[in-house]
Amino acid sequence: MDGFSGRAAIVGVGYSKLERRSPRPLAHFAREAAEAATADAGLTIDDIDGLGTIPNIAAYGNTGDLEGIDIVTVPKMSQLLGREHDIRWHVQTPGLCPDTIMAAAAAVASGACTYALVWRAVNVPKGRYSDFSLARAAGEHQFRAPYGFTMPAAWQSVALRKYMHDHGSTREDMAAFIVQNRENTQLNPKAYWHGTPLTVEDYLDAPMVADPFCLYDCDIPVDGCVAVVLASAERARDLAQPPAYITGHAQTTWPTRGGFTDSENMWDGGTAMGKKLWASAGLGPDDIDVAMLYDGFSIFLYVWLEALGFVKRGEAANYIASGATALDGELPLNTSGCSLGEGRLHGMAQIAEAVLQVTGRAGARQIEGAAHTVATVGAGSLASGGLIFSREARA
């Protein structure tokens, strides 16, 4: 394991309500999550002296970025919390939340700040989620937008088509995961799809978005915010909840060339990241009790199960269909429903549930005795990251 393993922990988790097209400004969701996470840790807002976020808009295309409506930046959060004069450390990272969490973990472990709040606030934009409305396609857009390759769902659907072709999997195989995931979601009262079960037939008959992706291969956009509080391992011991020690971490610099045109790149990048992740913790796939793998689109489950070495290349679809990833299986997967069931929170659902499981706080879906959990975020290539959480500081 590396020298960072076990030196910082997530000590509080907080959710705003998850809604769709809410009249409330996104800033209010962010403040709600920040207050909930701080209270969960047994702290007050005045204890928070570090802030980190990913301030990107949630949508692809030409949508707005109004502060407090579409985004909630560090300066806005410091105002919302009345901490403009008191934040000793902050960071705004592009990309996805593992980068931000690792930066904040390093900050609390080093003493640059004492308690760091990390959040991701996302909204359902006005109009359509993916609306490339520019008449001119420059930069990376010039090789895909003129062809109508303008939706993240389409970018990822080509990977599922190739997987089904190369490994002989079917939409019925994917239905098994989607239905299992929706069952998990029924045990998560916070989730957007809580109270809405889904059958195999619902999945197979759903409207196609970008064939072979139907509506339910895509996560559900929400207005909402998830926040977590980080502290050094020393401070974490004395707070309200058991700490979720960060015992493994990995980020990837793997380029996403051509905007996901070569889907094999996701496996290449994810595999490279997986090796770093296990090495940093001194753990391997067999040590993990519960896995929270990124599921902004369904195909990512196959990418991560294989890239992290839980199964061999090409075996993920069969593995899921066998029941191995159900709550009573050998590797319970995405126990809260994550992005597909809880809501599109860009990976914070994975982080939050990995923390709740390893601290024994996952309620009706708790996997008894979970000692090590893993969360991955991203598509395997650029901006992806993974974290391993452990019940004890030394894995």
Added chain:
Amino acid sequence: MSSEGAPAIKPVPVPDEVTAPFWEAANRGVLAIQHCEACDYYVHPPEALCPRCQTPDLEFREVSGKARVYTHTVVRDNVTAGFAEDEPYVIGIIELIEQERLVLVANVVNVGPEDVRIGMPLRVTFERLTEDIALPQFEPDGED
């Protein structure tokens, strides 16, 4: 946000200092792909430095235009101006025969969406978009 009432025009590529030779060739009906002489490697989309050996001395080379379907999707629900009328339409990830995993995005045309198959042989064709821009597209290559 979409501008209501505006005519539905597909997004037009804007060539830049790295990509201009690709679009200049396409405008002449030629498919030219960036190539690194130093390590004998094709690169697409074009980059300022070779991703393998990092040389900035990259040139564009005319290629055969022969290709296969690497994978594809059939889009049925896209609100981007200029495409809603085309639905369902096929976006292909097109693997050129010159190099393994040398892929580009294009529509697979002159074939029904349900008849497109992974591995299907293709050849390049060009769709004129404006006076200055022609898009490389791909159609089934019956010769194979």
